[in-house]
Structures are given as C-alpha cells and as structure tokens.
Amino acid sequence: xxxxxxxxxxxxxxxxxxxxxxxxxxxxxxxxxxxxxxxxxxxxxxxxxxxxxxxxxxxxxxxxxxxxxxxxxxxxxxxxxxxxxxxxxxxxxxxxxxxxxxxxxxxxxxxxxxxxxxxxxxxxxxxxxxxxxxxxxxxxxxxxxxxxxxxxxxxxxxxxxxxxxxxxxxxxxxxxxxxxxxxxxxxxxxxxxxxxxxxxxxxxxxxxxxxxxxxxxxxxxxxxxxxxxxxxxxxxxxxxxxx
Amino acid sequence: xxxxxxxxxxxxxxxxxxxxxxxxxxxxxxxxxxxxxxxxxxxxxxxxxxxxxxxxxxxxxxxxxxxxxxxxxxxxxxxxxxxxxxxxxxxxxxxxxxxxxxxxxxxxxxxxxxxxxxxxxxxxxxxxxxxxxxxxxxxxxxxxxxxxxxxxxxxxxxxxxxxxxxxxxxxxxxxxxxxxxxxxxxxxxxxxxxxxxxxxxxxxxxxxxxxxxxxxxxxxxxxxxxxxxxxxxxxxxxxxxxxxxxxxxxxxxxxxxxxxxxxxxxxxxxxxxxxxxxxxxxxxxxxxxxxxxxxxxxxxxxxxxxxxxxxxxxxxxxxxxxxxxxxxxxxxxxxxxxxxxxxxxxxxxxxxxxxxxxxxxxxxxxxxxxxxxxxxxxxxxxxxxxxxxxxxxxxxxxxxxxxxxxxxxxxxxxxxxxxxxxxxxxxxxxx
Numbered sequence: 001x002x003x004x005x006x007x008x009x010x011x012x013x014x015x016x017x018x019x020x021x022x023x024x025x026x027x028x029x030x031x032x033x034x035x036x037x038x039x040x041x042x043x044x045x046x047x048x049x050x051x052x053x054x055x056x057x058x059x060x061x062x063x064x065x066x067x068x069x070x071x072x073x074x075x076x077x078x079x080x081x082x083x084x085x086x087x088x089x090x091x092x093x094x095x096x097x098x099x100x101x102x103x104x105x106x107x108x109x110x111x112x113x114x115x116x117x118x119x120x121x122x123x124x125x126x127x128x129x130x131x132x133x134x135x136x137x138x139x140x141x142x143x144x145x146x147x148x149x150x151x152x153x154x155x156x157x158x159x160x161x162x163x164x165x166x167x168x169x170x171x172x173x174x175x176x177x178x179x180x181x182x183x184x185x186x187x188x189x190x191x192x193x194x195x196x197x198x199x200x201x202x203x204x205x206x207x208x209x210x211x212x213x214x215x216x217x218x219x220x221x222x223x224x225x226x227x228x229x230x231x232x233x234x235x236x237x238x239x240x241x242x243x
Numbered sequence: 244x245x246x247x248x249x250x251x252x253x254x255x256x257x258x259x260x261x262x263x264x265x266x267x268x269x270x271x272x273x274x275x276x277x278x279x280x281x282x283x284x285x286x287x288x289x290x291x292x293x294x295x296x297x298x299x300x301x302x303x304x305x306x307x308x309x310x311x312x313x314x315x316x317x318x319x320x321x322x323x324x325x326x327x328x329x330x331x332x333x334x335x336x337x338x339x340x341x342x343x344x345x346x347x348x349x350x351x352x353x354x355x356x357x358x359x360x361x362x363x364x365x366x367x368x369x370x371x372x373x374x375x376x377x378x379x380x381x382x383x384x385x386x387x388x389x390x391x392x393x394x395x396x397x398x399x400x401x402x403x404x405x406x407x408x409x410x411x412x413x414x415x416x417x418x419x420x421x422x423x424x425x426x427x428x429x430x431x432x433x434x435x436x437x438x439x440x441x442x443x444x445x446x447x448x449x450x451x452x453x454x455x456x457x458x459x460x461x462x463x464x465x466x467x468x469x470x471x472x473x474x475x476x477x478x479x480x481x482x483x484x485x486x487x488x489x490x491x492x493x494x495x496x497x498x499x500x501x502x503x504x505x506x507x508x509x510x511x512x513x514x515x516x517x518x519x520x521x522x523x524x525x526x527x528x529x530x531x532x533x534x535x536x537x538x539x540x541x542x543x544x545x546x547x548x549x550x551x552x553x554x555x556x557x558x559x560x561x562x563x564x565x566x567x568x569x570x571x572x573x574x575x576x577x578x579x580x581x582x583x584x585x586x587x588x589x590x591x592x593x594x595x596x597x598x599x600x601x602x603x604x605x606x607x608x609x610x611x612x613x614x615x616x617x618x619x620x621x622x623x624x625x626x627x628x629x630x631x632x633x634x635x636x637x638x639x640x641x642x643x644x645x646x647x648x649x650x651x652x653x654x655x656x657x658x659x660x661x662x663x664x665x666x667x668x669x670x671x672x673x674x
Contacts, residue, residue, distance in 0.1 A: 014662060051471040054658045073473065081471035086464035104472040145468075158471075 002065040004029050004156045004188030005050070010059035011212075012045050019045040021212040022059070027156070027188045027205075032178060034203030035192040036236055042212040043192040044084065047160050050190065051081035064155045077105075082149040084160040084192075087133075087141055094129035094136070094144050095120070098151065105152040115151050122177055123147035139170035146174055150181045157181070159191040163198060171195075175202045196232035206232070208239045215239045266582070292379040293338040295320045295329070295361075300346035306386050315382060326361055327417050336363045337377040349391060355408040358383075362424040364415035364536070366598035366623055367431045377424075380409070415536040416628055422532035430530075431538065435622045436595065438548070441496075442618055443591045445556055449491040450563040450583040453483055457567030458576030467661070476655045484560045491556075537628070544625040547637065548618075554640040555618040559583060561647035568651075568660050587615050594619035600629055611636075614643045 340359035460466035617636025624633035
C-alpha cells in the first residue's frame with residue numbers, strides 16, 4: 001500500500017535563496033507529522049508544493065501514489081490544505097461556507113450533505129453556524145476552517161500553523177480534533193508549527209528544519225533521547241545550534 | 244503622535260504606490276497631450292472659405308473680393324453639378340453655394356436670395372458638432388449683409404434683418420442629403436454615444452469587481468484554498484469572470500437606461516422635458532437622411548459590433564484576473580485597476596469628442612494598440628464604411644483575448660500567484 005505521502009529529494013529556490021534543499025520524508029495513513037522551524041526555514045514552501053500551489057525545482061512527492069508534478073489534479077482530489085491564518089468568505093454563514101466547500105469535493109448532493117454534517121459536528125459551532133462569518137471570533141473561524149479541511153476525509157490534510165494566534169482552550173480543541181480525525185478517518189496530517197509543545201502532544205513524528213533542510217527527524221520521544229533533552233524546545237535549540 | 248503618523252505614512256506610501264502613481268501620471272500626460280491637440284485642431288477655424296458662385300454677378304464677385312480683402316483665402320467653383328465630387332476632389336469640408344439669381348433677388352426683387360450650406364460629414368463626434376458643420380457660411384452671410392446694407396440702407400429694414408434663405412445639405416460617403424448636419428449627428432448619437440458609455444461602465448465595473456475580489460481572496464487565503472481543491476483552474480477563472488460580468492451588466496443596463504432617457508430628452512424638446520413621441524419623430528426624420536447618406540448600420544454590422552463588445556469585455560476581465568493575481572494586498576488592488584481605467588477612459592473620451600479613425604502618427608498608433616479603442620470606434624467605422632479598420636480591430640481584439648486568456652491560465656498555474664512578481668509590492672516569503 002502507498003504511503004499517504006512520500007516526499008523524494010524535493011528542492012525549491014526563490015531566486016538565489018534556497019528555500020527547500022533536497023528534503024525527503026514519508027507519512028503513513030493516520031499518522032500526524034509535524035514540521036518545526038523558525039520563520040524562513042522552508043516549512044510553508046514545502047506545504048505549498050505539496051498542495052500543488054508551487055512547483056518544485058527538483059525532486060517530487062507522491063500523495064497516495066500521485067505525483068505533485070505530473071498528476072496535480074489527482075493530488076488535489078486527495079488532499080485538503082489549510083493555509084496559515086486562512087479565513088473564510090465573510091459574507092457567508094458558517095453552514096453555507098461548509099456547503100460551498102463540500103461542493104468543491106463532491107458532485108452528489110447526498111455526499112455533500114454527509115460531508116457538511118460531518119463538518120458541523122467537527123467544528124462544534126452549533127447555532128452560530130447560521131450566523132455570518134464576519135461575526136465570528138478568530139477561534140471560531142479557525143475551528144470552522146479546520147472542520148472544512150478535514151470533513152471531506154482527505155487522504156492527506158496539510159495544515160500550516162493550525163493554532164496560530166489562538167488561546168489555550170481553542171488550541172487544545174484544535175489539537176483534539178486533529179488527533180480524533182487521524183484516528184477515526186485514517187487521515188494523514190502534515191502540520192507546521194512554531195509551538196514545540198503543541199507538536200510534542202499532537203504529532204506522531206516531527207522534523208526540525210533550518211535553512212531549507214531537515215536537521216533531525218523522529219518521534220518526539222526519539223528526539224528527546226537523541227538530544228538528551230527534557231522538552232522539544234531544548235531539542236530544537238540544540239539541533240538548530242548544532243549542539 | 245509623530246510616531247504613529249510615520250507608521251501610517253510608511254504603510255500608505257510605498258514603492259508600489261509611487262510606481263503606480265508615476266505610471267498613471269505618464270499616461271495622463273501622454274493622453275492629455277493627444278486630447279489637447281485633437282481638441283485644438285478640431286476647434287481651429289482655418290480661414291479658408293469655399294464658395295460655389297453659380298450666380299457669378301458683379302455683386303457676388305464683390306462679396307468674394309471683400310472677403311479676400313478681409314484676409315480670408317477664398318476657394319471658388321462655378322458649378323454645383325456634383326457637390327460630393329467637388330468636396331472630395333478639392334479636400335473641402337464645407338461649401339456655400341450661391342444659387343443663380345441670388346443677386347437679382349436681393350438687389351432688384353427685394354426677396355431672399357437663395358444659398359446652400361454644404362457640410363461634409365465624416366464622423367458623429369462632438370468635435371464635428373462643435374465645429375458647427377460649415378465654417379464658410381457665417382463669414383459669407385456677414386459680408387453679404389454688409390455690402391447689401393451699404394447699397395440699400397434706409398429702404399427695407401425688415402428685409403435687411405434676414406435677406407438670405409439657407410438650405411442645409413450634408414455630404415457623407417460620397418452622397419448628399421438635404422438635412423442639417425447638427426440634427427443628423429444628434430440623431431445618430433443615440434446609438435453611437437450610448438454604446439461607448441455602456442462599454443465604459445462595463446469595463447470599469449467588471450475590472451474593479453474582479454481585482455478587488457481576487458485581492459480579498461488572496462488576503463484571506465481563500466484563493467489558496469480554492470486552488471488546492473479538486474476544481475479545474477479554468478473553472479475558477481471562468482466563474483470569477485462570469486460573476487463579475489453579471490454584476491457589471493446589471494450596473495451597465497441601469498446606467499445605460501438612464502443615459503438613453505437623457506438623450507431622448509435632448510431630442511424631444513427644447514425645455515429638456517421627456518416627450519418620447521417627439522423624440523422618435525426626430526429620430527425618424529433623421530433616419531431618412533441616414534439612409535440617403537449610407538450611414539445606416541446593417542444587421543450584420545450590429546451583430547459584429549456585439550461580438551466586438553464581448554471581445555473587449557473578455558480582454559478587460561482577463562486583464563483584471565491577471566492584475567488581481569499579481570497584487571499582494573488591498574492597497575495593491577486599488578492601484579492595479581488604474582491601468583485598465585486609464586486605458587479605457589482615454590479612448591472613450593476621445594471617441595466622444597473626436598474621430599479616432601482619422602488620428603495619425605504616434606498618437607494614432609498608440610490609440611490603435613489599445614484594444615478597447617476598436618469597440619469605441621466600431622459604429623463610426625461601419626457608418627463611414629471604414630471596413631478595414633473595423634475588421635482589423637475585431638481580429639486584433641480576438642488575438643489579444645486569446646493571448647490574455649493563455650497568460651491568465653499560465654499565471655494561475657505558476658508560482659507567481661503566491662510568491663509575487665519582483666518589484667510589485669512583494670513581501671518577504673514566509674516559510
């Protein structure tokens with residue numbers, strides 16, 4: 001069986017700046033994989049390449065066996081992408097927005113309805129779904145867009161900073177939702193984050209990035225042991241500083 | 244306070260804004276120069292008079308001599324057999340025909356002497372109207388009155404108040420019709436000025452709508468969501484185009500209807516009130532002259548004009564989709580629509596006041612390169628049988644639209660959409 005994601009020596013440069021340099025990794029079905037790194041490390045570039053929004057200069061990535069370079073249409077049918085700080089169409093109600101997104105993924109009305117019902121359940125916004133999105137708080141919008149990302153049950157969900165700017169309780173809700181969806185629907189998750197603790201409690205495996213390359217990769221426990229650290233913050237500091 | 248002010252100014256004044264401003268300034272200067280020259284040329288009275296002296300008496304010869312003494316260059320002919328050919332061969336835009344028996348009528352019989360005012364119609368622009376149709380008429384009339392009064396002063400002052408009866412004629416497309424040029428232009432304006440207005444509204448509104456929408460989608464990252472979904476890019480672009488078109492059509496029809504009412508009001512009465520019956524009567528009168536002069540547009544012409552309209556809109560929409568994709572923020576959206584606005588506004592205004600078809604040199608080339616120009620001049624091309632420019636413009640627009648569509652599709656499949664173009668308000672890529 002194909003892994004959910006198989007990244008093979010992928011590289012990308014912006015002019016003279018090498019944003020991603022010969023990166024390879026795999027994610028299995030139902031696995032949560034976290035990318036850690038500072039601003040400019042190359043996390044978003046990797047996610048955008050896998051979402052078929054940017055073209056790699058070299059290398060390739062297979063999403064459930066489909067190449068992002070030669071089969072982008074098939075790839076897009078297998079993924080859902082949540083950009084950093086993504087919002088939604090503010091003039092729509094939450095429910096209509098979920099219905100709109102469902103319509104992008106499913107042609108049959110019955111499938112769309114099932115998808116929307118799942119989205120409504122995942123976001124947990126209740127009656128607020130009938131209000132326009134421009135009345136939502138930041139946390140509510142984040143829950144809504146996360147729900148729309150996972151409700152089509154994609155083979156791979158790509159989340160860029162999913163809890164960025166959220167308070168503790170909202171962040172916890174988001175993390176729980178990610179773990180639940182990975183377990184219940186077998187969705188593989190690739191998420192980037194600045195928050196080491198978030199990845200320590202959410203991700204099955206993590207990679208630390210700097211200047212477009214992977215410095216270290218493994219389960220949180222493996223990384224803690226490898227760097228003889230108490231927390232992932234310490235792991236990150238030691239990996240980045242080459243200690 | 245200063246601290247905050249500096250921050251606000253640094254956000255408002257950036258490289259992108261200054262470049263856009265300078266670009267627009269250059270365009271305004273360029274087109275402003277073209278427009279000023281056009282208006283000046285159109286308004287200049289040459290000092291040349293064209294007189295067909297069929298009477299050829301001592302009195303009419305004395306009128307011509309007196310006009311020459313006054314500094315006019317008088318061009319004369321002695322037969323009114325084929326006036327269209329006379330105007331074309333001599334390059335005259337107008338002529339005054341002094342009919343045989345003119346001198347006898349006013350000097351001996353004390354009745355109005357008969358003259359004909361001939362005007363060459365080459366377009367239906369405002370400049371044609373401002374020029375008054377016949378530059379020769381007023382000086383000739385004034386001189387005749389002057390000489391007549393010198394001869395008969397004190398005899399019949401009522402007669403002296405209006406001793407000339409003028410019959411207006413208009414020449415166009417090598418044909419002549421007994422009709423007043425001003426009335427004819429006014430009648431043709433119903434169609435020839437309404438369509439450019441509707442087109443102008445459509446282009447401006449659709450462009451602004453699309454660019455703003457794409458700018459908002461980029462800011463909210465909803466565009467990334469859409470483009471990463473399993474929906475073909477062509478469908479995403481097409482949907483944006485169509486939605487903007489529908490909204491713009493609603494606006495354009497509303498404004499177009501308002502403009503039509505305004506035109507009908509100008510045609511229906513002197514007091515500015517709306518009298519539809521009177522307006523249509525006026526239009527019907529002009530229709531006869533239109534047919535006599537070959538100025539009517541055939542059905543295929545209207546159909547092809549609609550095709551041009553659609554092509555022009557398509558070009559504007561594709562340009563907007565491209566510009567919208569290149570901007571990086573809300574401020575960029577505002578600036579991005581300026582090129583389309585400027586490139587639409589100048590052909591529109593020029594087509595209202597002048598005949599772009601007759602523009603030559605660099606100005607003519609610049610105007611013809613702008614794809615929107617060809618739809619603004621479409622009805623004029625058809626009325627005055629300038630088919631090479633009409634078909635050339637249509638083919639040019641079709642090619643232009645194909646190129647723009649290709650570029651839009653390429654752009655939406657490229658990295659530029661997200662990492663931006665160099666020097667277009669590019670923000671540092673977040674990783």
